[in-house]
Amino acid sequence: MKRNIITTCIVVVLCLVLFVSIFNIFKISSKPYDNEATFSSKIINRNGVKYYPKQDIVTLLLMGIDRQGKVQSSGSYLNYGRADFVSVLVFNETEKCLDVLQLNRDTITDIQVLGVNGLPAGKVKAQLALAHTYGTGLNDSCENVKKAVSDLLYSLDINYYLSLNTNTVQLVNNKLGGIKVNVTDDFSAVEPFIPMGEVVLTDEQALAFVSHRVDIADQLNISRMNRQNEFLKGLFASINQNVNINTDFMLNLYNDISDYIVTDISSGSLSNFANDFANYKLRNIYTPLGENVLGDEFYEFYINSEDLDKTILKLFYSEK
16 A cells, blocks of 8 residues: 655664764753763573673664654644654774664554553554654653664663654755765656666755655665665765865754754763764664565564564674
């Protein structure tokens, strides 16, 4: 079944932009960044082998919210902003690199329902993206996604979170003078049209490239996630060029997007966070396998538990 166009990438875009290439940025929230913080979670036993939580990583949950305009409260404990892009950034302090665990927004999992008073009122099986719709659309909604992701990943201890609204992708593309990508999917049925081959995207094309899935390829979110990864390659190349030319580039970019962000890292500590990880290199993007099933109305993604288990152990655990 065809679905409405959903906006997603924004997050990866800005995530990796803001936390792997900068120094002074941000403004929102309360939780200070502690550069002595360590990752913690439970010990896992597999076939008699014990896997211990890595203590040299910092985790950041990144969310792209399908919501236009500046961040503001919905005025109730429900909102219409779905988390259409969900990923966990893993900063490995020993190896000085960044890995990304990209989760399918259609993943069917347990999400917490918030009642009229904003307190937990049970759980339902639903798409991961819907976890953000419980809450005011601010920190409480982000915390609800954080809990759903943590529960899915064996009670993973997620250190921080960052969410971004849809407006950011066009702003970033504009500031970078257009991102170059290799287009392998047919966009002939989509407006704006994007030709096949190497293309420098206009702002409107950039948004379509990372968010459209109706009438493109198999129309599944996995295909869209692959395009988002392609966008990241072009993004990093362009970011490096611009930062080398103008050391204030990232700070200026932040000034354009700060009203569209929610995070639990305090403004005074965020620059320390960015400085600590400024030289880290993007190593791998992991996307757990699974099965897409057309439900009563929308696609549902059922994650492969064995593949997810292997990915979790690889990213967050080690044998001592």
